[in-house]
Amino acid sequence: xxxxxxxxFKERSTKLSADLQHRFxxxxxxxxxxxxxxxxxxxxxxxxAARQSAAETKWEAVNHLDQxxxxxxxxxxxxxxxxxxxxTAREAREYILNLAQEKNARTIIKSKTMTSEEIHLNExxxxxxxxxxxxxxxxxxxxxxxxxxxxxxxxxxxxTRGEISxxxxxxxxxxxxxxxxELTMIVRRKMRAQYCKADIGxxxxxxxxxxxxxxxxxxxxxxxxxxxxxxxxxVALLGIEKVLPKLNDLALFLPMLATAGAGQQITAYxxxxxxxxxxxxxxxxxxxxxxxxxxxxxELLADPEQRDALHCIRCGACLNVCPIFRNVGGQSYGTxxxxxxxxxxxxxxxxxxxxxxxxxxxxxxxACTEVCPVKIxxxxxxxxxxxxxxxxESGRWERRAFRVFAFLVNRQALFSGVTxxxxxxxxxxxxxxxxxxxxxxxxxxxxxxxxxxPQSFREYWKSRQK
Amino acid sequence: xxxxxxxxxxxxxxxxALVCCGQPAFNSGCWREAREVATHVxxxxxxxxxxxxxxxxxxxxxxxxxxxLFKNEPELEAAASVAKKTFELSEFLVDQLGVTSLGSxxxxxxTFHDGCHGFRELHVKQQPRQLLEQVKDLTLIExxxxxxxxxxxxxxxxxxxMISTAMGEGKCASALGTEADFLVSNDSSCLMHLQGLLSRxxxxxxxxxxxxxxxxx
Numbered sequence: 273x274x275x276x277x278x279x280x281f282k283e284r285s286t287k288l289s290a291d292l293q294h295r296f297x298x299x300x301x302x303x304x305x306x307x308x309x310x311x312x313x314x315x316x317x318x319x320x321a322a323r324q325s326a327a328e329t330k331w332e333a334v335n336h337l338d339q340x341x342x343x344x345x346x347x348x349x350x351x352x353x354x355x356x357x358x359x360t361a362r363e364a365r366e367y368i369l370n371l372a373q374e375k376n377a378r379t380i381i382k383s384k385t386m387t388s389e390e391i392h393l394n395e396x397x398x399x400x401x402x403x404x405x406x407x408x409x410x411x412x413x414x415x416x417x418x419x420x421x422x423x424x425x426x427x428x429x430x431x432t433r434g435e436i437s438x439x440x441x442x443x444x445x446x447x448x449x450x451x452x453x454e455l456t457m458i459v460r461r462k463m464r465a466q467y468c469k470a471d472i473g474x475x476x477x478x479x480x481x482x483x484x485x486x487x488x489x490x491x492x493x494x495x496x497x498x499x500x501x502x503x504x505x506x507v508a509l510l511g512i513e514k515v516l517p518k519l520n521d522l523a524l525f526l527p528m529l530a531t532a533g534a535g536q537q538i539t540a541y542x543x544x545x546x547x548x549x550x551x552x553x554x555x556x557x558x559x560x561x562x563x564x565x566x567x568x569x570x571e572l573l574a575d576p577e578q579r580d581a582l583h584c585i586r587c588g589a590c591l592n593v594c595p596i597f598r599n600v601g602g603q604s605y606g607t608x609x610x611x612x613x614x615x616x617x618x619x620x621x622x623x624x625x626x627x628x629x630x631x632x633x634x635x636x637x638x639a640c641t642e643v644c645p646v647k648i649x650x651x652x653x654x655x656x657x658x659x660x661x662x663x664x665e666s667g668r669w670e671r672r673a674f675r676v677f678a679f680l681v682n683r684q685a686l687f688s689g690v691t692x693x694x695x696x697x698x699x700x701x702x703x704x705x706x707x708x709x710x711x712x713x714x715x716x717x718x719x720x721x722x723x724x725x726p727q728s729f730r731e732y733w734k735s736r737q738k
Numbered sequence: 739x740x741x742x743x744x745x746x747x748x749x750x751x752x753x754x755a756l757v758c759c760g761q762p763a764f765n766s767g768c769w770r771e772a773r774e775v776a777t778h779v780x781x782x783x784x785x786x787x788x789x790x791x792x793x794x795x796x797x798x799x800x801x802x803x804x805x806x807l808f809k810n811e812p813e814l815e816a817a818a819s820v821a822k823k824t825f826e827l828s829e830f831l832v833d834q835l836g837v838t839s840l841g842s843x844x845x846x847x848x849t850f851h852d853g854c855h856g857f858r859e860l861h862v863k864q865q866p867r868q869l870l871e872q873v874k875d876l877t878l879i880e881x882x883x884x885x886x887x888x889x890x891x892x893x894x895x896x897x898x899x900m901i902s903t904a905m906g907e908g909k910c911a912s913a914l915g916t917e918a919d920f921l922v923s924n925d926s927s928c929l930m931h932l933q934g935l936l937s938r939x940x941x942x943x944x945x946x947x948x949x950x951x952x953x954x955x
Contacts (some may be wrong), residue, residue, distance in 0.1 A: 285900070285901055286898075289900045289903075289904040290904065295904065295908075299908075320823070395804055436794050460955040486949050495792075543934055594889050595886055595889065595905045595908070596901055596905075598945040599901055599904040632894065632897055632898075633853070633894070633898050634892050634903065635887050635890060635891025635892075636765065636891060637854035637887035638855075638858035638859065639854075639885075641807075641858070655764075655765065655767075655806075658765070658767030658898070660767070662766065663767075664767050667767065670768065670862060671768050674762070674766060674771040674772075675768075675771055677762065677775075678760075678771040678772075678774040680759075680779045682757070682775060684754055684772065705840040710955075714895075714896035714899045715895065716898065717929065718899065718900075718935065718938060719903070719906075719935050719937075720933070720934045720937040720938050721934065722930050722933065722934065729752075730754060733740075734754075737856060
């Protein structure tokens with residue numbers, strides 16, 4: 273039985289991949305990204321060497337995660353940062369909820385963090401009665417629409433300017449406009465007041481530096497800077513795999529993330545946070561909390577075959593080049609992390625039985641692996657997931673079919689006999705091809721079946737030998 | 739392919755007992771069944787000098803994925819020895835034999851589709867183009883998004899038919915944009931998928947395998 277998530281994926285992906293307008297817009301915007309990425313990639317002296325170096329640094333960090341995490345927490349803790357290790361999403365949510373209660377908070381402002389999507393933080397906070405506002409423009413837009421982000425880097429990339437203008441008009445009472453600048457100003461005016469009003473600011477982190485005990489946040493709008501600096505309390509939520517050994521590593525990782533992620537040379541704002549406001553400082557939050565999230569990442573760490581999936585810096589490059597993502601869109605997946613990386617890690621984070629279908633929904637073209645800046649063997653991991661899925665009880669029908677297949681192809685005479693039978697029946701198949709009565713409809717609804725050659729290569733070969 | 743090698747003066751053997759490399763089972767996660775098929779292949783090909791496959795996909799299965807399939811298995815060494823001597827047709831001609839001109843003539847405008855396995859697993863990219871350039875009266879017009887997938891993907895094409903179709907339609911549109919007469923590839927499975935879509939839409943563009951173009955002499 274396919275899981276409910278598999279059914280949902282099949283339904284949504286079938287609908288959206290047939291939607292020509294969706295196809296047009298997504299491909300158009302990703303074409304633009306591709307051009308920029310290419311251009312910025314060429315500014316690297318040697319992109320391939322940079323990828324190799326980044327992969328090695330991540331390998332070092334992930335394979336000595338225990339040491340680097342302790343170094344990071346010791347150093348950032350020494351400056352008065354409060355640290356919480358959350359084993360599960362629930363523990364992370366409860367810590368933040370308790371903190372909000374303790375601080376008598378009413379309003380919470382957030383900057384973009386996919387990790388908070390992973391633990392469903394917004395729902396938990398809103399459910400407990402707090403006002404939660406996303407300050408990233410794209411995130412704010414999908415929040416107004418009560419949607420999940422479409423893309424882990426570009427949350428609202430599926431919407432046109434007109435749709436956004438209409439949304440603002442409806443929800444914020446602003447005048448309709450076609451100008452991106454004016455649309456941005458509408459949100460900016462609203463946001464400025466929110467930063468001052470918010471009791472708590474919640475952010476994620478792009479990297480955590482062990483050597484100096486700092487988190488690094490990279491962004492283009494300056495909203496993360498205000499979210500982490502203005503409210504009295506700042507909470508940073510990050511997965512344990514975000515740690516890098518040295519500050520110097522960012523000399524590679526910051527431009528690499530910007531290039532692979534958004535086709536930018538470097539993002540507009542890059543912040544480092546090493547603790548709450550110190551006694552000799554004039555600004556910054558009074559309290560700084562870091563929530564380090566495991567949420568089954570350690571299970572991935574324990575799997576030597578797929579451990580490199582923890583290299584991921586969430587740049588989204590694999591989504592952008594993925595022909596599946598480009599056709600089904602980000603919201604069809606039903607996961608926090610969309611595209612190839614999501615298909616690889618979601619079965620680990622949320623269970624193979626429920627999420628194995630995502631690994632099957634791939635042509636294994638390998639465009640993702642080719643583009644990944646930290647060299648995760650993405651499309652081969654889809655194969656590993658498929659193998660692990662076939663070993664589950666639910667995989668037994670497919671296994672039986674392939675037992676027959678193996679039996680048949682290892683017995684050439686039998687195989688040739690079957691080919692001849694198929695050749696005979698094929699002329700009858702044409703009568704029902706593509707209709708509802710056709711057992712091959714999955715193929716024939718949109719495609720013709722090739723005619724089996726009147727003379728197979730095997731038959732040709734035999735006739736030559738005579 | 740047989741005609742090409744015979745023209746070049748090689749002895750071609752074909753083992754009738756071999757049907758499949760096992761990739762369909764492997765890609766579906768049924769590695770035990772895939773091993774059954776692959777073991778048969780490995781045993782039968784032990785004594786051959788060189789194995790040439792007119793498909794990047796089957797070539798990649800043997801050369802790249804057999805080592806993964808037989809990891810920690812007693813047949814690993816035998817599989818690795820077959821992997822080492824297995825080549826996709828165009829890479830064998832160009833890289834191993836140093837041949838680009840076969841004296842072929844194919845008077846048509848063609849565009850070339852890179853099968854993903856040949857391109858990304860075996861890194862075959864320039865070789866088919868070098869061969870096509872030497873074909874008399876042939877004009878090669880590159881399409882947009884040359885290296886994007888045709889959407890076939892084996893069982894993927896029937897498990898997720900609409901996604902596969904959408905991908906294939908994108909590819910067909912790129913190929914049609916070149917106004918070529920033929921869509922050439924070094925992988926029959928991509929061609930089967932694309933021809934299926936083109937025929938349904940009654941497009942004039944025809945698919946043809948690289949070997950068939952090269953064997954036009």
